[in-house]
Amino acid sequence: xxxxxxxxxxxxxxxxxxxxxxxxxxxxxxxxxxxxxxxxxxxxxxxxxxxxxxxxxxxxxxxxxxxxxxxxxxxxxxxxxxxxxxxxxxxxxxxxxxxxxxxxxxxxxxxxxxxxxxxxxxxxxxxxxxxxxxxxxxxxxxxxxxxxxxxxxxxxxxxxxxxxxxxxxxxxxxxxxxxxxxxxxxxxxxxxxxxxxxxxxxxxxxxxxxxxxxxxxxxxxxxxxxxxxxx
Numbered sequence: 001x002x003x004x005x006x007x008x009x010x011x012x013x014x015x016x017x018x019x020x021x022x023x024x025x026x027x028x029x030x031x032x033x034x035x036x037x038x039x040x041x042x043x044x045x046x047x048x049x050x051x052x053x054x055x056x057x058x059x060x061x062x063x064x065x066x067x068x069x070x071x072x073x074x075x076x077x078x079x080x081x082x083x084x085x086x087x088x089x090x091x092x093x094x095x096x097x098x099x100x101x102x103x104x105x106x107x108x109x110x111x112x113x114x115x116x117x118x119x120x121x122x123x124x125x126x127x128x129x130x131x132x133x134x135x136x137x138x139x140x141x142x143x144x145x146x147x148x149x150x151x152x153x154x155x156x157x158x159x160x161x162x163x164x165x166x167x168x169x170x171x172x173x174x175x176x177x178x179x180x181x182x183x184x185x186x187x188x189x190x191x192x193x194x195x196x197x198x199x200x201x202x203x204x205x206x207x208x209x210x211x212x213x214x215x216x217x218x219x220x221x222x223x224x225x226x227x228x229x230x231x
Contacts, residue, residue, distance in 0.1 A: 076111065181204070
């Protein structure tokens with residue numbers, strides 16, 4: 001906390017009127033922490049620990065990907081006049097937006113566990129940042145440390161049809177696919193290869209191939225191998 005003296009002669013005894021400034025925001029930078037304190041003008045300042053008890057004892061805060069969502073878990077050791085938590089998300093670790101709200105338990109000395117599932121995660125980023133804004137009933141708030149969660153984007157599906165096929169095979173692909181379409185027989189031998197240049201649909205002839213079971217693969221892409229039957 002920071003105290004600022006206003007209308008007083010600052011001396012070693014610092015007698016006079018004092019204004020107390022509580023942190024408006026806290027966070028992490030590397031392995032350390034930072035605080036932001038809103039101040040409208042300057043005079044003599046003093047840093048001190050203060051005697052105000054924290055309204056919420058946050059004992060843990062973590063996140064992990066669950067399928068195509070991110071689950072956040074946090075635990076409090078005790079709460080005092082805790083209205084609740086605003087859950088905030090960021091794509092760069094600096095600018096945050098509120099995405100949800102969880103009611104607190106008011107005042108309790110018991111351990112409380114909270115969970116939130118962020119099922120509306122944008123798919124254009126690989127890492128997301130989260131923090132909690134804990135709010136009291138009187139409007140005071142404090143930010144938790146920032147956590148980061150790595151996010152793996154789901155691989156787009158693709159398909160081959162008709163299946164079974166006798167003549168022309170249609171391949172439906174994500175637009176971003178570049179590489180090769182490869183067919184293998186049941187012995188694992190390559191029997192055909194076609195170039196893919198980002199087209200959403202590819203048409204190839206398989207009438208020259210013997211009837212039987214085959215495996216279809218997209219080279220250079222993280223796509224599942226598909227089974228194909230030629231009749």
